[in-house]
Amino acid sequence: MTPDYPRIEIAGENSSIVYFSDRPCSTTSSIISHTLSNLKTALADQLIDLAPSYTSLLVIYNPLLTDQQQIHKAIRHAIDDGQPDTKIQTGRRIQLPVYYSVESGPDLQSLAQNAGLSIDKVIALHQQTEYLVYAIGFAPGFAYLGEVDPRIAAPRLATPRQKVPTGAVAIADRQTAVYPAQSPGGWNLIGLCPTVMFDPTQQPTTPVRVGDRVCFSAIDREQFLQLGGSATALVDKVR
């Protein structure tokens, strides 16, 4: 952490946000996770919710039970209290299968072209990195993973799609993600993952947590369907 951090700012009448660093990394992520779990215990009923992200943690509290001074004090305590040894990697390693193809990844061709790489090289590079789960948000179970090899980083589409299918594996700048459900979206689609990324009837509801590490491994069309991948995601041609 640089001397300017951690920094606590008011976000609203019932929220404060803690900035831990100006740049995301695994050390920052593990400090955020640790602070989050300390705050849960320390604030108990005064706490309404916590939203961790890349380099920050939003703390939402009940202003009828406490005030921002008390909260800021509790946050400082939680940061200092028994921080983990950041050299030890926490989080689990999760492997997610991906059916990479032009059929399942309608932006694969243009991404390869703009990068001056072959499609096979793009697919290989996407599998080469072990990604960190920096944040889950935007939609239930949508995990922001980083960072992709700079050679396959690609800006968001100028016009977002109305409909990105469930399981779409996508790249935006140096981030990658699997869409947990059909939704609009502006990321570049390069494949489909058959793993269910959010199921409210299962425990746990999401296969990944903030701080976990994720690897992708290529599968073919048949394996995709066998693993429960949606044939409609293939038929329902994404434009």
Place this chain on the structure above:
Amino acid sequence: MSGLKVIQSGVHSLVQDAGRYGFHNIGLTTGGPLDHNSFRWANRLCENGDSAACLEILVGGLVLESQIATQIAITGAEIPLKINDRAVSGWRSHRVLAGDRIKLGYATAGCRAYLSVAGGIKAPLVFGSAATVVREGLGGLHQNGKPLSRGDILPCIPCTTDKNLSLPQHQRPTLDAAITQIRVVLGYQHSSFTQSQTQCFFSSEYSVSENSDRMGYRLSGAAVKPSLKGMLSEGICLGAIQFPADGQPIILLCDRQTIGGYPKIGSVFSLDIAKLAQLMPGRKLRFEAISIEQAHSALKLHEQQFLSTPLDIDAQSQV
């Protein structure tokens, strides 16, 4: 379980309780009533706890048929209400019997009404809450985030009381002011807005745009374009005011995305979100900054008043 049967679902009617909390870490938003003040009064008129599930009715058009004897109340927007073709008033609890028809017209002031029933709507809980979030496909009667539809039954328990409670007229919120004044607590990236940008925001009049919903209210008016670039996505609290590239503010509400990467000047004071929730597209608003200490005192005062305001009691329901 029997209860209230949906004969006509209306424009957009949702089951809402106080909201879903503690799941931002897996990307779940809160849901819950947009006008929290009217929601609480609706519950109090039926002598329910603060978080009992009610209906949030957008604009109106809802028709229900009761299968049980119970009490109901409607608060929030001014919507003509009839029980068996007899006009009855809002902000008052009414006795209904099995076979009675509860019929709502369309809003004449404000746009969101809250219908409570004694004991609350016994909708199943998903992640601890019955709140309907359409965007997430979560909550509501069928746990799938769908709004009410014809034939649905809102499960309720019968209630024997025939005490009718009402909130005195002068305690009810006023709707449809020519310009609604909205208080803001400065926060987040406010110090990266220039003085003239901040001044521009607080001195301009904005209007509610057509693309406003439970996720966020989009405003149109003077553009404010902070120079901040390349922000990392971060947690968004209720009422956060963000500025996308076009400089038109968006106020993020109960169904907001949990994290996002646009610069924010601060957040709307929660009691004023209730006012905002009643503004239809085209209505005008202005902002004023208050300190967090002022916000907390106002909140505590409001809470005291809410708890100490006596309700009027009368024996028969009437207009």
